[in-house]
Amino acid sequence: MGTQLGHVYRQLTFKPKPLPPDIRLDGQTAIVTGASAGGLGFEATKELAAHGLAQLILAVRHIAAWIKNLEVTRAKTGHESNVQVNHLGTAHLSLLLPPILRATAAHTSRPARLTVVASEAHFWTLFSERHAPSILQRLDEESSFKPGDMERYNTSKLLNILWTRGLSSRVAAEKNGSSGTAAVTINAVNPGFCASTLEQGGHCLTDAACRHGDQQGAYISEQEVKAVSGFVTSVEGERAQKRLWDETIALFQELDPFLDLGNLLEA
Known part of the structure; x- marks a missing residue:
């Protein structure tokens, strides 16, 4: 799992399956980010x-928005675009959703879901920025960017995995009433490498969002729970996960001093 040769093999031999007909979402609401026309998110919304x-909300930055993974660009915030879109934007939204998801879980008596789109590419990054005094500051420095390859994109997908694990561990203890089940289920999914217009990639997203409810902080690939990279579960990986969490939270609190994390992350 995780080698590029293995990735190619799985791409050629695995065909994602659509949701079974007996899975019904009547009365439920879904928010799908990155759901611009022609993208994987849009394919997932159709399914x-x-x-x-009952309600479907498409959260789209711009109908033609995309990132140049292979050259240095900056978001309006000043941060490097891959980091801003794939990590910071995702992390900020994921912090704002738990109170709403908890309320939904209490109302429906079943867990609410938050699914982060990651990638098998998290296996393939050297993530040398973890050695810097500040991970996020180093990622913003142009000298850390390697034009012409996918290293920065791969790193941003590793950040997705680290953030998902950190967030899920903080909400895992929250239970839904007397049922004893988790109030909010948070997992990450690998949609595979595919052309954005292919509905099969969307099947991976919907599978992760609607199934695997007994998992927490899991990495779902080929519609099954799989092991993350060895780095993620190593002592060094756990240290990087904590640093990334602390740096990201500090950045958000600097931008919004009134951000109440106690309310967002605790029942």
Whole structure:
């Protein structure tokens, strides 16, 4: 798992399956980010809608928005674009959602879901920025960017995995009433490498969002729970995960001194 040769093999031999017809989403609401026309998110929305959603919210930055992975660009915030879109934007939204998800879980008596789109590419980054005094500051420095390869994109997907694990560990203890089940289920999914217009990639997203409810902080690939990279579960990886969490939270609190993390992350 995780080698590029293995990735190619799985791409050629595995075909994602659509949601079974008996999975119904009647009365439920879904928010899908990155759901611009032609993207994987948009393909996922079509499948979710077909299973009876009551409300479907498409959260789109711009209908033609995309990142140049291979050259240095900066978001309006000043941060490097891969880090801003794939990590900081995702992390900020994920911090704002738990109170809403907890309320939903209490109302429906079943866990609410938060699914982060990661990638098998998290196996393939050297992540040398972890050795810097500040991970996020180093990622923003142009000298850390390697034009012409996918290293920065791969790193941003590793940040997705580290953040998902950190966030899920902080909400895992929250239970839904007397049922004893988790109030909020948070997992990461690898959609595979595919052309954005292929609905099969969307099947991976909907599978992760609607199934695997007994998992928490899991990495779902080929519609099954799989092991993350060895680095993620190593002592060094756990240290990097904590540093990334602390640096990200500090950045958000600097931008918004009134951000109440106690309210966001605790029942």
